[in-house]
Amino acid sequence: DQQVKQNSPSLSVQEGRISILNCDYTNSMFDYFLWYKKYPAEGPTFLISISSIKDKNEDGRFTVFLNKSAKHLSLHIVPSQPGDSAVYFCAASAAVQGAQKLVFGQGTRLTINP
């Protein structure tokens, strides 16, 4: 089941520069997309989300872009800070009644170098 794919297992970025994490999806029924950050021995932490009716959502240093025609979304972090080093998961959900099930990508390990 590869409905959500993060093709880069790792990314290394210089402190202060922009980090761009990418995610592709195949299920056109997905209508809500989220990014989570995960440190070792902790649960995923919600970062930012975007509804399929938008193409951009910004929250401080984090911006998510959605290209529905390409079934692609990206997370931009600028400027990158050492504390941003973590594994980042892209997740997607489709409208269902009741609770919302998330489908996760494999994750991208981001390392910010001082």
Add this chain to the structure above:
Amino acid sequence: EPEVTQTPSHQVTQMGQEVILRCVPISNHLYFYWYRQILGQKVEFLVSFYNNEISEKSEIFDDQFSVERPDGSNFTLKIRSTKLEDSAMYFCASSGSRDGGYTFGSGTRLTVV
């Protein structure tokens, strides 16, 4: 900031034994979930729970698995007869709305030997 609390943080059990993983979701949340992550793999959906019943479950969530919200505050995942392949990190999560980002707990590392 409100947290989702999971206990224990690490559980070791023998194959064939029953385990109960416990979670205390955020108190005013209405939607509850269990996910798991086998080492080196992606986070996988197990089950969602709303209005005192299962909303959806994955293929992984077979007859060996069950969930309960016994007292209005706890949310438990029971595995009746554990198998080696059940070894994973199990994450509980809750959300206050359908479109809200989840809050995950720190996870329970289950090791089946």
